[in-house]
Amino acid sequence: MDIKIIPMDESCLDDVLDISRLSFAIPWTKNSFQNELRNNFAxxxxxxxxxxxxxxxxxxxxxxxxxxTNIAVHPDYRGQGIGNTILNSMINICNEKCVKAMTLEVRISNIAAQNLYKKYGFIKEGVRHKYYEDNKEDAVIMWKRWV
Structure with missing residues (x-):
């Protein structure tokens, strides 16, 4: 499978919204993604x-x-290394921009995602209690540091 990683733009939003709806209990809205695309930090x-x-x-x-903020793969393509490819590209972007650390929150029950992050050097450094609005599940805080 020839996977291309490219910057997200408005033309991608319909597919991204579908993936978000299929992946998250509280999916992001089109407006949320549009705001992110205009955000200079994003x-x-x-x-x-x-x-x-x-x-x-x-x-x-x-x-x-x-x-x-998020990583998601369409259910039809999960288990094929797509998440690895996306995360690796994000780490490469951080390296290019001289980022010294990366962080994220992940559901305490999402062991598959935690294992993916561990594979790339992220370690658990804390917990945000009742972080997720849909079911009040805790989030594991993970960090990857280059310093």
């Missing part, structure tokens, strides 16, 4: 196969830290 990428968006990832980069 960097979003999409994974494409044959012009179809099959995954995306986003983060804010503020000074020398990157905060991952």
């Amino acid at each position: 960097t979003y990428v999409v994974a494409k196969v044959d012009e179809r968006v099959i995954g995306y990832g986003g983060m804010w980069i503020i000074i020398d830290e990157g905060h991952i």
Whole structure:
């Protein structure tokens, strides 16, 4: 499978919205993504196969830290390394921008995602209690540091 990682733009939003709806209990709105695309701190990428968006990832980069906002892969493409490819591209972007650390929150029950992040050097450094609005689930705070 030939996966291309490119910057997200408005033309990707319908596919991204579908993936968000299929991936999250409280999906982001079109307006939320449009605001992110106009946000100077935000960097979003999409994974494409044959012009179809099959995954995306986003983060804010503020000074020398990157905060991952979300990574999602269409259910039809999960388990094929797409999340790895997206996360690796985001780490590469951070390296290019001299970012010294990346962070994220992930559901305490989402072991698959936690394992993906661990594979790339993220470690658990805390918990945000009752972080998720839909079910009050805790979030694990993970960090990857280069310093």
